[in-house]
Amino acid sequence: MRTLRTLAAGLAAVVAFGLAGCGGDKSDTNNVSPGSGTASSASNITGGITVFAAASLTESFTTLGKQFETAHPGVKVTFNFAGSSALATQINEGAPADVFASASPKNLAVVVDAGNSAGQSTTFVKNQLVIAVAKGNPKGIAGLADLTKPDLKVALCAEAVPCGAAAKTAIEAAGVKVTPVTLEQDVKAALSKVKLGEVDAALVYRTDAKASAADVDAVEFPESAKAINDYPIVALKNAKNAAGAQAFIEYVLSADAAKVLTEAGFQAP
Structure with missing residues (x-):
């Protein structure tokens, strides 16, 4: 009988400890930091x-x-x-x-x-600029100087837009003059001109070119280091x-x- 009573008491202690442990886990979950991607406080x-x-x-x-x-x-x-x-x-x-x-x-x-x-x-x-060109870079564009060629169509962002202001800084640093055929109101619009084949090149952010790597290639150029946003x-x-x-x-x-x-x-x- 004593053995049965001892066993029953032990089981009760185990159950009580388990319930307490469950309660502790719930509290810890509520205190996970937001950056962990888990429900937080x-x-x-x-x-x-x-x-x-x-x-x-x-x-x-x-x-x-x-x-x-x-x-x-x-x-x-x-x-x-x-x-x-x-x-x-x-x-x-x-x-x-x-x-x-x-x-x-x-x-x-x-x-x-x-x-x-x-x-x-x-x-x-x-973020930093690159020159977005069609896949395979058919025009052989290697830098900003190539964008001055009269047979090239170039898209830039308007100067009021950050990508346009950065483009202006980079172009001035290169000491060249680029005459765009269009000025777009955001970087996605400039990039779309290349993707649609409406222009040969556009100055866009590295991140945008990377996101559209299936449609365009990115040409790095040294002057972009002077125009980081x-x-x-x-x-x-x-x-x-x-x-x-x-x-x-x-x-x-x-x-x-x-x-x-x-x-x-x-x-x-």
């Missing part, structure tokens, strides 16, 4: 988060948005991708947004100077989801996000 974030982001961030931020939603069940991240100058104008005109990720500090400064940012911005990546991100003053905005920015600055951005071709800040 910030999982109390609800509703939608609207992110205005430079067109060159389209592929990377789309991936990060999905990862963030997985880490925060019930949260929906909506993106507005366009040229940074256009996005800054939209924000200052009252367009509803929680976060602004610009391809240039200059365009973000337009929002800050208008009093529409909340707190300090943070540079999270850098910083990408800052900031929460906005009139954010409808301030907590969500901050959580998304923290995720963009996490190690998990850095891996996605680096694989896309972005450089560390």
Whole structure:
């Protein structure tokens, strides 16, 4: 009888310990950091988060948005991708947004100077230009000097757009004069001209050329090192989801996000 009572007591202790252990695991799960891609203590974030982001961030931020939603069940991240100058104008005109990720500090400064940012911005990546050409580089373009040939059609971004400002800096550094047949409002539009065969070359970001590697080749050129763009991100003053905005920015600055951005071709800040 004593043996049976002893066994029963032992089993009860084991069950009690197991239940306590389950409770401890649940608590630990709730304290996992957002960057781990697992539900975290910030999982109390609800509703939608609207992110205005430079067109060159389209592929990377789309991936990060999905990862963030997985880490925060019930949260929906909506993106507005366009040229940074256009996005800054939209924000200052009252367009509803929680976060602004610009391809240039200059365009973000337009929002800050208008009093529409909340707190300090943070540079999270850098980007560099390449010459996008048709697959196989049929025109034999090797550098910026080749873009001056009269038989070549070249697309550039407008100077108000970060990729256009960077292109101007690089071209001036090369000491050449490039006459584009078109000036586009964002880097994706400039790249599409090459993909469609409407131009022979375009100055675009390395990341955009890499994302379209099936359709275009990228020609590196040394002057691009003089026109590297910083990408800052900031929460906005009139954010409808301030907590969500901050959580998304923290995720963009996490190690998990850095891996996605680096694989896309972005450089560390």
